[in-house]
Amino acid sequence: MQRGQGGKVPFGWNNPRVRSFVYQAAVLGIVLALVWFFTATAQENLARLNISSGFGFLDTTAGFGIIQTLIPYTEQSSYGRAFLVGLLNTLVVAVIGIVLSVMLGFLIGVMRLSRNWLVAKIAAGYVEVMRNVPLLLHLFFWYFAVLRPLPGPAESIEPLPGVFLNNRGLILPEPVFGATANAFFLAIAAALIGGFFLIRWARKRQVATGQLFPAWRASVALLVILPGVVWLVAGAPFELEFAEHAGFDFAGGMRLLPEFVALVLGLTLYTAGFIAEIVRAGILSVSKGQREAAAALGLKDSTTLRLVVIPQALRLIIPPLTSQILNLTKNSSLAVAIAYPDLVAVFAGTVLNQTGQAIEVIALTMAVYLTLSLITSLLMNWYNARIALKER
Amino acid sequence: MGMEDITGRPAPRSKRLTPLVWAQRNLFSSVSNTILTLVSAYLLWLTIPPVLDFTIFSAVWTGTTREACLAPGAGMCWPFIWANIDQFIYGRYPPEEIWRVNLTFALGAAVIIPMLIPGLPARRLNLVFLLIVYPLVAIVLLAGDRPGLRPVPTSEWGGLLVTLVVAVTGIVASLPLGVLLALGRRSNMPAIRMLCIIFIEFWRGVPLITVLFMASVMLPLFLPEGVNPDNLLRVLVGVALFSSAYMAEVIRGGLQAIPPGQYEAARALGLTYWQAMGQVVLPQALRHVIPGIVNTFIGLFKDTTLVLIVGIFDLLGQVRAQLSDPNWTMPQGALTGYIFAALVFWAFCFGMSRYSTFMERRLDTTRER
Numbered sequence: 001m002q003r004g005q006g007g008k009v010p011f012g013w014n015n016p017r018v019r020s021f022v023y024q025a026a027v028l029g030i031v032l033a034l035v036w037f038f039t040a041t042a043q044e045n046l047a048r049l050n051i052s053s054g055f056g057f058l059d060t061t062a063g064f065g066i067i068q069t070l071i072p073y074t075e076q077s078s079y080g081r082a083f084l085v086g087l088l089n090t091l092v093v094a095v096i097g098i099v100l101s102v103m104l105g106f107l108i109g110v111m112r113l114s115r116n117w118l119v120a121k122i123a124a125g126y127v128e129v130m131r132n133v134p135l136l137l138h139l140f141f142w143y144f145a146v147l148r149p150l151p152g153p154a155e156s157i158e159p160l161p162g163v164f165l166n167n168r169g170l171i172l173p174e175p176v177f178g179a180t181a182n183a184f185f186l187a188i189a190a191a192l193i194g195g196f197f198l199i200r201w202a203r204k205r206q207v208a209t210g211q212l213f214p215a216w217r218a219s220v221a222l223l224v225i226l227p228g229v230v231w232l233v234a235g236a237p238f239e240l241e242f243a244e245h246a247g248f249d250f251a252g253g254m255r256l257l258p259e260f261v262a263l264v265l266g267l268t269l270y271t272a273g274f275i276a277e278i279v280r281a282g283i284l285s286v287s288k289g290q291r292e293a294a295a296a297l298g299l300k301d302s303t304t305l306r307l308v309v310i311p312q313a314l315r316l317i318i319p320p321l322t323s324q325i326l327n328l329t330k331n332s333s334l335a336v337a338i339a340y341p342d343l344v345a346v347f348a349g350t351v352l353n354q355t356g357q358a359i360e361v362i363a364l365t366m367a368v369y370l371t372l373s374l375i376t377s378l379l380m381n382w383y384n385a386r387i388a389l390k391e392r
Numbered sequence: 393m394g395m396e397d398i399t400g401r402p403a404p405r406s407k408r409l410t411p412l413v414w415a416q417r418n419l420f421s422s423v424s425n426t427i428l429t430l431v432s433a434y435l436l437w438l439t440i441p442p443v444l445d446f447t448i449f450s451a452v453w454t455g456t457t458r459e460a461c462l463a464p465g466a467g468m469c470w471p472f473i474w475a476n477i478d479q480f481i482y483g484r485y486p487p488e489e490i491w492r493v494n495l496t497f498a499l500g501a502a503v504i505i506p507m508l509i510p511g512l513p514a515r516r517l518n519l520v521f522l523l524i525v526y527p528l529v530a531i532v533l534l535a536g537d538r539p540g541l542r543p544v545p546t547s548e549w550g551g552l553l554v555t556l557v558v559a560v561t562g563i564v565a566s567l568p569l570g571v572l573l574a575l576g577r578r579s580n581m582p583a584i585r586m587l588c589i590i591f592i593e594f595w596r597g598v599p600l601i602t603v604l605f606m607a608s609v610m611l612p613l614f615l616p617e618g619v620n621p622d623n624l625l626r627v628l629v630g631v632a633l634f635s636s637a638y639m640a641e642v643i644r645g646g647l648q649a650i651p652p653g654q655y656e657a658a659r660a661l662g663l664t665y666w667q668a669m670g671q672v673v674l675p676q677a678l679r680h681v682i683p684g685i686v687n688t689f690i691g692l693f694k695d696t697t698l699v700l701i702v703g704i705f706d707l708l709g710q711v712r713a714q715l716s717d718p719n720w721t722m723p724q725g726a727l728t729g730y731i732f733a734a735l736v737f738w739a740f741c742f743g744m745s746r747y748s749t750f751m752e753r754r755l756d757t758t759r760e761r
Contacts, residue, residue, distance in 0.1 A: 020581050024583040027587065045612075045615075118433065118436075122435070132741035134696075140712070145726035149723065344605070348605050362605055366598045369597060369599055370594070370597040
């Protein structure tokens with residue numbers, strides 16, 4: 001739309017500026033009127049139905065139990081505490097799901113481009129099956145059709161020694177850290193910091209002198225050797241505590257609820273299908289000439305992949321990958337359908353039913369997801385800007 | 393390079409592509425490739441036979457009651473599907489009125505299929521019919537809110553019918569809304585641009601479940617006393633707003649791909665803003681993003697399953713409901729029901745995604761690899 005040239009067009013309907021102002025004022029007016037109407041109606045309804053408003057309810061005793069709590073929580077805790085428990089449960093599922101689905105997605109995406117016919121077809125089949133079935137159906141399938149019908153604790157399936165799978169969940173051995181654990185973790189931290197500086201130094205030296213130093217390999221060696229030496233000298237930093245049959249159930253070990261396992265499985269398998277397609281498209285987008293030029297310069301296949309193909313592919317992969325990561329976070333709210341106590345199930349479910357304060361509860365829940373979306377996209381935008389094409 | 397006389401040589405023999413040569417090239421070209429092939433074959437051996445066994449070879453195909461499926465080792469219980477197929481398609485819609493649903497489906501197919509075939513004439517007329525006439529006819533037929541038809545409340549709708557109603561409403565409402573929002577987001581007027589950005593980013597930032605919760609528990613609080621739209625209608629409004637935000641971003645992508653010269657030329661010819669957009673820019677932009685629109689529709693189609701969380705029985709919800717029927721309790725019940733639902737959803741979504749790939753190929757004449 002062209003703007004008027006200030007004084008040249010006479011004031012009036014033919015002046016685009018005047019028109020634009022009138023349109024905007026009209027639209028804003030309508031929006032404000034709607035907002036005012038809905039607020040007034042809501043106040044009237046709340047008064048009529050005797051529903052209190054405000055966030056005071058967050059301090060009230062909740063009075064219900066939650067099956068998975070990462071922070072101390074009892075029935076005497078407040079609604080605010082229940083909100084935090086739900087939020088943490090959402091975050092833990094989202095983070096684990098993101099890590100697993102990105103790894104699986106990259107693997108499948110690369111497999112789909114394999115020169116091996118069978119490998120490529122398996123990956124293609126995976127993508128077509130997983131992507132075209134609704135996520136909720138994935139969750140129902142894993143939860144109601146696979147995990148819930150499993151035998152009880154007495155006849156648990158033991159896929160690996162010390163790992164038990166039954167209708168009460170997945171029971172893993174729990175690492176119990178001993179006295180030397182601190183030294184072990186210190187060694188890992190030292191190796192990570194050392195590796196970071198080694199890589200920086202090697203890059204600087206290569207820029208200055210052109211000499212290569214196998215910094216990555218040296219760092220990995222550091223990461224294996226340092227903690228390894230500490231392990232050998234000071235003894236094992238942790239012991240695995242295996243779960244044991246105790247009465248009708250297991251004692252000890254680490255227990256993952258079936259709801260949690262189903263949710264992570266469903267989210268991971270579903271989202272990995274989408275990520276695989278993004279990765280494939282990204283790698284395909286790097287033109288053949290780039291590989292050929294790298295080969296002509298005498299670069300090895302692995303070096304070509306690391307220095308030429310992947311950096312260019314990442315540029316195309318990151319933006320859609322961000323939206324997949326956001327989708328996974330938002331999709332974790334489907335937990336409510338299989339009764340995993342995430343934010344939506346605990347807060348927009350139980351708390352809403354008990355307090356009846358729909359407006360506050362839904363607004364707070366939406367605000368959490370909006371904030372999570374905002375933080376994720378800010379982080380990914382920052383990373384994207386870092387790897388973007390630097391034009392000079 | 394030195395020249396060599398090759399006139400006297402016999403023509404090179406081409407290696408014929410026998411299955412053995414093909415396998416050697418594609419499966420066993422090197423040691424690592426051979427290992428990969430063997431590992432993959434083992435993985436397939438672990439997964440495919442049990443699946444085929446359950447769904448086909450050990451499956452129970454005939455019978456009318458669950459007793460047919462209770463034999464030890466029996467696989468998928470198809471009698472369960474046959475016995476409940478009406479519920480899966482129509483929900484609790486009165487059996488003697490089912491012809492109205494079938495008529496609606498048939499009309500819908502008659503409108504949509506010609507739209508999908510490229511090169512058929514009268515597409516604009518067809519689009520108008522799909523966006524305006526068909527929804528009205530469908531509402532009258534399904535709800536029966538007219539003399540001569542028996543009214544059927546939406547609480548009796550269910551199954552595939554609800555899945556399609558939610559999905560089609562989502563797409564029909566989101567196309568025009570999405571176009572308006574996309575234009576608004578690219579407008580020169582700051583107030584309108586800001587409103588559109590806030591609207592789009594809000595709906596894209598929250599999960600559909602919270603939108604559905606909002607529609608079913610929060611919306612009634614914002615409406616005057618006595619105004620009480622039914623649950624399905626409220627959910628449809630939520631779905632329409634939600635999908636219009638996603639549609640707006642897809643269409644915005646198309647608008648960005650059209651060079652500004654097109655719009656400027658149209659304005660120079662004396663067209664107004666709406667004429668320039670409607671006759672010149674949008675037809676090009678929308679054609680560019682047909683694959684994106686189809687993909688949004690696939691996403692929406694899968695997301696319709698979430699309505700079961702707010703108590704509306706779509707196909708998946710109906711499968712769940714029939715599974716809790718005591719007449720059909722059996723060990724393989726859940727697997728049977730969910731595999732069947734997965735097959736139905738898969739068929740729809742796979743078909744649509746194939747169509748989207750087909751259109752992408754047709755539209756993209758420049759890419760040659």
